[in-house]
Amino acid sequence: MGKEVYTVDLDKPLVFQVGHLGEAYQEWVHQPIVSKHTPRFFESNFCEFFTRTVWWVIPLVWLPVVAWNQLVSVQRGMTLLQAATLMLAGVFVWTLMEYSLHRFLFHIKTSSYWGNTLHYLLHGCHHKHPMDGYRLVFPPAATALLAIPFWLLVRLLFPYNAVPAAFGGGLLGYVMYDVTHYYLHHGNAMNEVTRKLKKYHLNHHFREQTNSFGITSALWDWVFGTLPYVKQQ
Structure with a gap:
């Protein structure tokens, strides 16, 4: 007899099923x-609460942190222009991180029980339910944990007075990424630029999931050769 194939019951909490x-x-x-259905992840209402985040929580929580970081750098002796320049540099660096995390971490291949489970929590759930509006942005608690190693890295690379501004810029880039990601799934394209960006991202979900890893732009897909395939006429 062949090996029995495990079937996920979509009407039951999903997280501890997918590993099987x-x-x-x-x-x-x-x-x-x-569909816009929001599936249940956990039996525990406490755990379930932390898996659902409305999009506007992201700027509400993190933009004040961005502003505070810029202020601290100014208080440490940087000019406003220097702090703003570092902030913009941080946003640019974030775009590379956005691409790298999406391509090499979020799309890592897993097959073990815990590998599948962790991948589903990190990004797999978004590909399975791409229109779930409550799991399109990262919960602030998870973002805070993931930000710790990046804060430590910035401290190693930048002088004392520049650390907050550089980190704040990267954090601003993250906010722009998460809000843009939500918009690409649930917003109406307002012009040609947003229409193309929306089409570009949805191509990643529904046609070529091994390409189009950029969210806020296609810059790094162009640099690293992961632009979507264009059918020749």
Whole structure:
């Protein structure tokens, strides 16, 4: 007899089921369910609460932190122009981080129970339910934890007075990324630029999931050769 294939029950909490898919997880998670339904992740209401985030919480929580970091750099002796320049540099560096995290971490191949489970929590859930509006942006608690190693890295690379401004710029880039990501799924294109960006991102979900890793722009996809395939006429 062949090995029994595990089936995920979509009407039950999903997180501790998906690990049982083993090697079948990759195929399952990249077959999207196109609805605005928000599936349940955990039996525990406490754990479930921390998996759902409305988009406006991101700028509400993090933009004051960005502003505070800029102020601290100025208080440490930087000019406003210097702090603003570092902030813009941080935003630019974030775009590379955005691409790298999406390509090499969020799309890592897993097959073990805990590998599948962690991947589903990190990014797989978004590919399975791409229109779930409550799981399109990162919960602030998770962002704070992920920001710690980046803060430590910035402290190593920059002088004391520049650290807050540089870190704040990267954080601003993250806010722009998360808000843009939500808009690409749930907003109406307002002009040709947003229409193309929306089409570009949805191509990643529904056609070529091994390309189009940039969210806020296609810059690094162009640099590293992961632009979507263009059919020749």
